[in-house]
Amino acid sequence: MTKFSKSQINQNFDDLHKPLNRLQAITEASRCTYCYEAPCITACPTSIDIPTFIHQIRSENIKGAAQTILSENILGGTCARACPTEILCEQACVRNHDQGKPVEIGLLQRFAVDTFLDADQPHPFKRAEPSGKRVAAVGAGPAGLAFAHRAALLGHQVVIFEAEAKPGGLNEYGLAAYKMANNFAQREVDFLMQVGGIEIQHSQRLGDNLSLAQLRQDFDGVFIGVGLAANHQLGIPGENLPGVEDATNFIATLRQTADKSSLPAGENLVVIGGGNTAIDAAVQAKRLGSANVTLVYRRGEEYMGATAWEIDLARKNGVVILLWAKPIAIHGGDAAAAIVLEKTALLEGTLQGTGNTLTIPADKVLKAVGQKYALADEPSLDLAKGKIWVNERFETNLPGVFAGGDCVHLGEDLTVQAVEHGKRAAHAMGRYLFTISALEI
Amino acid sequence: MTNLHCNIAGIDSINPFWLASAPPTDKYINVKRAFDAGWGGVVWKTLGIDPPVINTSSRYGVHHDRSRGILGINNIELISDRPLAINLAEIEQIRREYPDRVVIGSMMAPIEKSAWQELAVKIANSGVHGLELNFGCPHGMCERGMGSAIGQVPEMVEQVTRWVRQAVDLPVFTKLTPNITNILWSAEAAQRGGCHGLALINTVNSITSVDLDLMAPTPTVDGKGTHGGYCGSAVKPIALNMVAEIARNAETKQMTISAIGGIETWRDAAEFIALGASGLQVCTAAMLYGFRIVEDMKAGLQNFMAEKGYAHLDDFRGKAVANTVDWNDLNLNFDSKAFIKQAQCIGCGRCHIACEDTSHQAIRFDTNSQGLRRFTVLDDHCVGCNLCAHVCPVPDCIEMRTVDNGQPRLTWPQHPKNPLRTDVPVSKNTEV
Ligand SMILES: Cc1cc2nc3c(=O)[nH]c(=O)nc-3n(C[C@H](O)[C@H](O)[C@H](O)COP(=O)(O)OP(=O)(O)OC[C@H]3O[C@@H](n4cnc5c(N)ncnc54)[C@H](O)[C@@H]3O)c2cc1C
Numbered sequence: 115m116t117k118f119s120k121s122q123i124n125q126n127f128d129d130l131h132k133p134l135n136r137l138q139a140i141t142e143a144s145r146c147t148y149c150y151e152a153p154c155i156t157a158c159p160t161s162i163d164i165p166t167f168i169h170q171i172r173s174e175n176i177k178g179a180a181q182t183i184l185s186e187n188i189l190g191g192t193c194a195r196a197c198p199t200e201i202l203c204e205q206a207c208v209r210n211h212d213q214g215k216p217v218e219i220g221l222l223q224r225f226a227v228d229t230f231l232d233a234d235q236p237h238p239f240k241r242a243e244p245s246g247k248r249v250a251a252v253g254a255g256p257a258g259l260a261f262a263h264r265a266a267l268l269g270h271q272v273v274i275f276e277a278e279a280k281p282g283g284l285n286e287y288g289l290a291a292y293k294m295a296n297n298f299a300q301r302e303v304d305f306l307m308q309v310g311g312i313e314i315q316h317s318q319r320l321g322d323n324l325s326l327a328q329l330r331q332d333f334d335g336v337f338i339g340v341g342l343a344a345n346h347q348l349g350i351p352g353e354n355l356p357g358v359e360d361a362t363n364f365i366a367t368l369r370q371t372a373d374k375s376s377l378p379a380g381e382n383l384v385v386i387g388g389g390n391t392a393i394d395a396a397v398q399a400k401r402l403g404s405a406n407v408t409l410v411y412r413r414g415e416e417y418m419g420a421t422a423w424e425i426d427l428a429r430k431n432g433v434v435i436l437l438w439a440k441p442i443a444i445h446g447g448d449a450a451a452a453i454v455l456e457k458t459a460l461l462e463g464t465l466q467g468t469g470n471t472l473t474i475p476a477d478k479v480l481k482a483v484g485q486k487y488a489l490a491d492e493p494s495l496d497l498a499k500g501k502i503w504v505n506e507r508f509e510t511n512l513p514g515v516f517a518g519g520d521c522v523h524l525g526e527d528l529t530v531q532a533v534e535h536g537k538r539a540a541h542a543m544g545r546y547l548f549t550i551s552a553l554e555i
Numbered sequence: 556m557t558n559l560h561c562n563i564a565g566i567d568s569i570n571p572f573w574l575a576s577a578p579p580t581d582k583y584i585n586v587k588r589a590f591d592a593g594w595g596g597v598v599w600k601t602l603g604i605d606p607p608v609i610n611t612s613s614r615y616g617v618h619h620d621r622s623r624g625i626l627g628i629n630n631i632e633l634i635s636d637r638p639l640a641i642n643l644a645e646i647e648q649i650r651r652e653y654p655d656r657v658v659i660g661s662m663m664a665p666i667e668k669s670a671w672q673e674l675a676v677k678i679a680n681s682g683v684h685g686l687e688l689n690f691g692c693p694h695g696m697c698e699r700g701m702g703s704a705i706g707q708v709p710e711m712v713e714q715v716t717r718w719v720r721q722a723v724d725l726p727v728f729t730k731l732t733p734n735i736t737n738i739l740w741s742a743e744a745a746q747r748g749g750c751h752g753l754a755l756i757n758t759v760n761s762i763t764s765v766d767l768d769l770m771a772p773t774p775t776v777d778g779k780g781t782h783g784g785y786c787g788s789a790v791k792p793i794a795l796n797m798v799a800e801i802a803r804n805a806e807t808k809q810m811t812i813s814a815i816g817g818i819e820t821w822r823d824a825a826e827f828i829a830l831g832a833s834g835l836q837v838c839t840a841a842m843l844y845g846f847r848i849v850e851d852m853k854a855g856l857q858n859f860m861a862e863k864g865y866a867h868l869d870d871f872r873g874k875a876v877a878n879t880v881d882w883n884d885l886n887l888n889f890d891s892k893a894f895i896k897q898a899q900c901i902g903c904g905r906c907h908i909a910c911e912d913t914s915h916q917a918i919r920f921d922t923n924s925q926g927l928r929r930f931t932v933l934d935d936h937c938v939g940c941n942l943c944a945h946v947c948p949v950p951d952c953i954e955m956r957t958v959d960n961g962q963p964r965l966t967w968p969q970h971p972k973n974p975l976r977t978d979v980p981v982s983k984n985t986e987v
């Protein structure tokens with residue numbers, strides 16, 4: 115294969131889906147049948163009124179379309195870029211039945227939100243009268259940001275405590291670069307903050323220089339949206355060799371490097387895992403210029419966490435997908451050089467090694483076998499399925515402490531799901547604060 | 556073998572498709588290109604008495620659908636803005652070069668006998684097959700007492716038609732304006748004046764849109780706009796009705812009609828012929844897509860005729876006229892119900908909300924445990940209005956099924972609930 119030039123590498127991380135221009139958007143919008151009680155609304159975790167915003171695009175009321183979207187999902191711009199629409203809204207589109215192709219809801223949503231943001235309009239929502247309450251959010255990822263925005267709208271003063279130097283959580287450090295081109299994560303946070311009443315304090319890590327007990331003392335309510343900070347490990351020999359890295363770390367470095375061509379691209383790169391993170395890491399490695407990228411997954415394709423569309427994307431980018439194989443050792447002197455894989459099979463319903471091994475060259479190994487909740491220093495929180503337990507109102511076992519996003523045991527680990535959790539937790543906390551104050555009087 | 560050859564008011568034409576008097580027929584080069592593309596004839600852009608008129612910069616307004624398709628356009632253009640002598644010389648040249656194609660001279664003059672007659676003779680001498688009297692232009696010319704200012708007064712329509720008939724021995728078409736209350740009054744006036752054929756419709760008075768920045772109607776000329784003539788696909792329903800009114804009226808049903816208004820496809824053409832038109836004229840469709848559209852018009856019409864076993868246009872001309880009746884002749888005992896073909900239903904719910912909000916609450920909406928949306932018609936509530944079938948985005952998904960209720964035909968004049976009931980079956984307009 116030909117090597118990419120420096121400028122080609124940077125171009126490889128431009129928008130994966132080209133945004134629609136005005137005419138494309140209006141034409142695509144006219145494919146929408148304007149369904150009554152539309153199935154796509156139910157399929158959207160944040161319940162955006164999709165037929166209405168598409169109708170607004172069609173009537174060239176783009177500002178209205180953006181408001182319709184943002185009123186339910188303040189991170190509608192990121193969701194338009196990152197949502198796996200093929201398993202969400204677009205899967206439910208009735209146009210699948212007669213035209214074999216859904217309306218491009220994600221691209222239309224992006225058109226509306228981007229047009230609105232590009233026009234530099236004043237923030238579209240007004241805060242309620244001051245409630246006199248101060249609330250805290252831990253983590254400035256989608257869950258924390260959505261919580262903060264809604265809490266600010268409800269009239270509370272909000273302080274977000276964030277461990278990292280930049281806000282956005284995985285929007286900034288995790289989503290694939292070609293989904294979030296042109297520094298969109300920060301642009302969106304800037305827009306969100308314009309609502310007022312929200313302060314972000316950085317380098318504040320719960321369980322380190324920040325304690326839940328203190329937060330509960332200082333604030334009327336606390337929301338925890340810390341995501342999944344730790345990664346599962348392989349537990350095999352050679353795992354600590356240089357060249358072996360968590361895929362999320364690899365992606366974070368890539369996201370934080372402006373000139374992607376300055377990054378080393380492994381000659382032979384192996385990604386372990388079958389979820390979105392594995393796919394994103396593999397595709398981005400390929401676009402960075404790695405000659406051979408192999409994604410190794412221990413079961414068959416139908417078991418992969420990644421959607422069919424994403425698996426297809428990986429193949430189109432030249433990623434080799436090796437199924438029914440698991441890593442058993444990584445070899446190398448000063449650094450990783452090869453990986454030993456064992457073929458697997460389902461025997462009487464359980465996955466087992468077959469004893470057949472193969473060794474493939476690997477100067478870089480990316481581990482993408484799942485992230486896990488890691489707030490070990492807060493033993494006071496009840497857990498379920500290894501994550502923070504919450505009820506349907508996103509309340510933890512501690513009064514006044516709410517949680518949402520990837521770190522709780524409910525829902526799927528998706529940006530849009532985190533936004534919905536944050537939004538609903540803000541409303542639930544509002545009701546909680548109101549009840550408490552009523553009792554206090 | 557099907558054959559599109561026809562005779563319109565005594566004029567032989569290789570096919571019924573003529574270009575209407577308008578920019579496409581404005582000068583030699585346009586008409587040459589049209590004939591090369593296969594059009595059977597043209598009605599030359601309306602000629603007037605020198606000095607020629609002056610046209611504005613900005614002439615068209617547009618009515619888009621939501622996908623930037625064009626429903627209709629309007630224009631504020633006047634008649635030919637070139638000297639008469641040049642137009643006549645070009646007509647002579649075209650007639651020599653295309654002997655098998657029809658050229659009709661369209662004309663307009665101030666309301667004076669000598670003006671009309673002298674102009675008619677000049678145009679006739681250029682070799683045209685016939686004349687068309689433009690009584691229709693609804694903007695500009697009418698402010699000078701011409702165009703629709705004549706067409707809106709039946710006495711003037713009759714008078715001017717007669718003047719021209721007396722002056723020349725050629726087929727004369729009177730072109731009618733739709734901007735009137737009853738098309739039959741002008742049609743009958745033209746007949747009394749002795750015309751050989753009617754041409755209709757001219758454009759419909761309109762403002763297509765208002766520019767909300769300039770706060771002026773479009774098209775804007777230096778910040779101001781005026782009403783113009785609407786044409787194209789959107790006016791077809793108006794034209795079809797006016798043609799049908801003339802074709803089913805006892806006094807006018809023998810008149811030859813050159814139908815105009817929103818003809819864009821072979822199907823539009825076939826519909827006008829079915830309502831009695833002998834010839835067809837097209838303007839907007841050619842302006843939007845170019846002369847090549849005539850290809851499909853001809854081929855589509857021939858395929859339709861072959862399929863139905865019509866060898867000549869006359870075989871189906873006027874076939875829908877007998878079925879175009881007064882409301883009083885409709886059978887009130889006829890019943891139909893909407894039927895939703897579940898296999899084709901995509902579950903959008905448009906039929907449900909249309910019927911629920913604005914019709915008869917006759918479509919039930921259920922969602923099963925798997926989230927499958929199902930829409931069913933409640934026959935007891937359905938009045939057979941067709942609304943659901945029209946709003947459904949899937950063609951043929953909702954079928955209107957006739958209910959065999961065994962009841963005899965019953966019209967309003969015979970209906971027991973009619974206080975003025977006559978008991979006499981109405982036969983007016985049921986046959987031609
Ligand atoms: C590589 C990758 C790709 C993905 N791609 C997609 C995609 O394409 N589409 C999609 O919908 N979803 C995707 N996801 C999932 C999505 O990113 C998450 O579901 C979403 O970001 C969860 O939001 P969150 O706010 O719960 O957590 P996060 O986004 O993880 O944010 C948590 C925030 O809390 C901070 N924090 C953590 N610990 C502490 C602490 N102790 N004290 C203070 N602050 C702390 C973090 O720094 C971070 O800012 C992807 C995930 C990964 C890992």
Ligand SMILES: Cc1cc2nc3c(=O)[nH]c(=O)nc-3n(C[C@H](O)[C@H](O)[C@H](O)COP(=O)(O)O)c2cc1C
Pocket residue numbers: 575576577578600601629630632633634635661689691692730756757758784785786787788790815816817818836837838839840
């Ligand atoms: C720009 C323009 C100019 C027209 N000029 C004339 C004209 O000079 N004389 C005339 O009889 N009709 C004129 N018409 C009307 C057309 O001949 C025709 O009657 C009308 O457009 C309806 O047909 P359509 O829907 O196929 O366009 C004009 C129409 C347009 C769009």
Ligand code: SF4
Pocket residue numbers: 892893909910914915916917918932936937938939940941942943944
């Ligand atoms: S035909 Fe009319 S009344 Fe009957 S179901 Fe359809 S919309 Fe309702």
